[in-house]
Amino acid sequence: MQLAxxxxxxxxQGKLREAEAVLGCRLAHRGLELDELQSLELEQVVRHxxxxxxxxxxxxxxxxxxxLELAGLGGFPGPxxxxxxxxxxxxxxxxxxxxxxxxxxxxxxxxxATDGVAEAVGxxxxxxxxxESRAVAPASGGTASSPRTAAAAAxxxxxxxxxxxxxxxxxxxxxxxxxx
Numbered sequence: 001m002q003l004a005x006x007x008x009x010x011x012x013q014g015k016l017r018e019a020e021a022v023l024g025c026r027l028a029h030r031g032l033e034l035d036e037l038q039s040l041e042l043e044q045v046v047r048h049x050x051x052x053x054x055x056x057x058x059x060x061x062x063x064x065x066x067x068l069e070l071a072g073l074g075g076f077p078g079p080x081x082x083x084x085x086x087x088x089x090x091x092x093x094x095x096x097x098x099x100x101x102x103x104x105x106x107x108x109x110x111x112x113a114t115d116g117v118a119e120a121v122g123x124x125x126x127x128x129x130x131x132e133s134r135a136v137a138p139a140s141g142g143t144a145s146s147p148r149t150a151a152a153a154a155x156x157x158x159x160x161x162x163x164x165x166x167x168x169x170x171x172x173x174x175x176x177x178x179x180x
Contacts, residue, residue, distance in 0.1 A: 001115050003027075006062040009034070009053040015064065032056060040078040042067045043121070046112040050119075060115035067108045068093070070130070072100025097130035105130050 003023065010016055011031035020027055034056075037048035046065045053061040069075040073096070077084040084093060097103045106127045113120040 001060055001113055001118055001120060003062075005060045005115070006113055007053075007057060007059055008062045008064075009049075009057070010064070019064065027062075030057065038080065040075065040080070042079045042108055042110050043112075045079045046110045046121075050112045050114045054114055054116050058116075060113065062111060062113040064109060064111045069106045069108065070097055070100075071102045071104040071106075072097060094130055094132065098132075103130045104128070 003025070006028070008016060008019060008027040008029040009032050010019075010029060011033065016027065016029050032053060034049055034052045036052075037045050039045050039048075042065060046063055049063045049065060050061055053063055065079055066081065067078040068081040069078050070093075081093075088096070097105065104127065106125060109124045111122045
């Protein structure tokens with residue numbers, strides 16, 4: 001499978017811009033409403049999402065999903081972070097983490113590609129600590145409604161004196177790996 005053959009399946013334009021920036025190229029993409037598996041296992045979620053996208057498009061696809069694992073909650077919300085964000089927002093996640101002595105968190109991202117036969121999986125991990133909310137500029141390509149690492153929350157050249165409050169993760173060591 002070559003990257004140029006893949007359709008990046010997302011209806012989130014911010015996610016598309018971020019993927020293109022990370023990969024350094026334009027991506028063919030398609031917005032689909034997929035039946036997403038609700039699971040605490042991130043790899044299960046992306047495998048299901050990729051299979052569903054391939055079933056609908058019958059073309060090689062690339063999908064991505066993210067999780068935020070709070071140590072104080074035993075790894076919850078994990079891949080269900082989108083629903084927690086919709087319910088309590090980034091500041092709510094910060095308040096929840098503040099209820100525990102251990103405020104550490106791990107953000108994970110898994111990208112999964114398939115052409116119906118072959119599969120390719122990549123993962124990125126950032127470990128850190130949830131810190132108190134403070135005013136920060138929206139990260140390039142991001143929104144104030146999505147938690148970012150402290151490094152990603154720094155003002156970008158496109159920032160125009162607009163500040164919003166959001167939760168942050170103080171950046172810890174990051175690691176990128178390929179999952180067999």
